[in-house]
Amino acid sequence: MNPINNYPQPANRQVEVADILRCHIGDYLKRYNMPPEHYRVVYDILNCRTAYLGGHVEMCDQCGAERILYNSCRNRHCPKCQTITKQRWLSARQAELLPVSYFHNVFTLPHELNPLILCNKPLMLGFLFQAASQTLLDFGKNPKNELGGQLGIIAILHTWTQTLMDHFHLHCLVPGGAIAGNGKEWISSKGEFLFPVKALSKVFRGKFISYLEDAYSKNQLCFPGNTRALGTRQGFRRLIKQLWSKNWVVYTKPPIERPEWVLDYLGRYTHRIAISNHRITDFSDGRVTFTIKNRKRKTTETVTLDAVEFIRRFLLHVLPKRFVRIRHYGFLANRGKKKNIGLCRLLMNLSPDIPEVRDQSVQAIMMAQAGIDILRCPSCKQGMMRKIYEIPEGSGNSSFHILRPVSVTDKDP
Known part of the structure; x- marks a missing residue:
């Protein structure tokens, strides 16, 4: 028996994003163009x-x-490929945790910027990281805000709403304290919130608009299609005036008091994609139904979209190639992180040595997270599964025949 051709498919299999793409990506291409990075994502998911x-x-x-x-x-946009990557990333962060409270701030860009962001993702989303992180670092250095030292920041980009619309925001997790300017003291934060959100909002707005104006003056922005009017001097000034008139949303949540909870909390935000397969409840007659959380009502509801519109919204959230969506700043910046965390621990009267974290196998991760031994035989429950032969790449037919050929030699990081 050839297992490649006779592998059984369960009758009640969960509907996947891949199923929707497989059936309707051709319809999508009749209405929309796709840039190379979208082709890469579709190719991999299919x-x-x-x-x-x-x-x-x-x-x-x-x-x-x-x-x-x-x-x-x-691929980092594939709904089936995030669990193991996430767990390995979280395990690596385990040794970096400090025995302090952690604060969660969310910085959101106004929706008036959405059309411009979609045409200039690397630059505009880079400004979001830059403005939010620099705002927090500046507040941390200011002695009027009780700390007067260097903060550490983990910043995670999300680009979606529950209904898959574009909504660009940054989740920032900040340890509750700072390294004093002289490097000889750990200054602990006090109170339920790190900094006043209204003040954060004003500074964040000012920094982002400053970066935006500078990019415009240097002709670094693109204004294609429906953004062409924004590229004129009058149109751009109108946009800037509109941005200044709005209260930019900066949201803060109560601190996470226990460090052992931080990884579970982080896991809700890292390596997430716009929609997971388990949220899709129905796919029939060219329409897709999926669940959403209504946070105001605290209920779970469903939304139904035309399949082509579902694909359009899903692809809105494909990030540019090599764009880093999880970044570290301050004493958690990649450069010097190990040394800085050791210093923090020393200033807290702890051992400066950071425990070594070994890379876990897929088997160990699945056992720890789901209690499943993936090597145990699913039939007899007694024996162990042993590899008997490899299936070479290209053994089956690629689903990519429905798309025009493009270069797909580079893997998405």
Whole structure:
């Protein structure tokens, strides 16, 4: 028996984003153009865990049962490829946790900027990181705000609402304290909130608009299509005036009091994508139904979209190639992080040595997170599954035949 051609598919299989793309990406292409980075994402999702990417066949050493496992695409936008990546990232952060409260601030860009952001993602989203992080660092250095030292920041970009519309915002997790300017004292934060949000909002707005005006003066912005009017001097000034007139949303949540809760909290935000497969409840007659959380009513509801509109919204959130969506600043910046965390621990009268974190296997992660031994035979529950042969890449047909050829040689980081 050839397991590649005879691998059974469960009758009640969860509907996936890949199913929707497979059925309707052709309809989407009749209405919209796709840039190369979108092709890369569609290509990977369509072929993820199929024979085209290769894999291997395993056999139970007790009952002889066989199963096939296909390789994952590992694209950061793929709904099926985030769990292991997330757990490994969180495990690496475990050793960096400090025994302090952690504060969560959210910086949101006004929706008036959305059309311009979609045409200038690397630059505009870079400004979001820059403005939010510099605002927090400046407040941390100011002795009037009780700290007067260097903060540490983990910043995570999200670009969506529950209904998959564009909504650009940055989640910033900040340890509750700072390293004093002389490097000889740890200054602990006090109170339920790190800084006043109204003051943060005004400074954040000012910094972002300053970066935007500077980019315009240097002709670094693109104004295609429906943004062309914004590219005129009059149109750009009108936009800037509108941005100054708005109260920019900066939201703060109560601190996370126990460090052991921080990783669970971080896990809600890191490596998330616009929609996960389990939220899709129905796909029929060219329409997609998925669940959303109504935060005002505190209820779970459903939304139904035309399949082409669903694909359009999903692809809104594809990030530029090599764009880093999780960044670290202050004493948590990648450069000097280990030394700075050691200093923080020393100033707290703890050992400056940071515990070494070993990279976990997929088997260990699945056992820890789901209590599932992926090597245990699912048939007899006694034997262990052993690899008996490899399935070479390209063994099956690629689903990419429905798209025009483009260069897809580079993997998305």
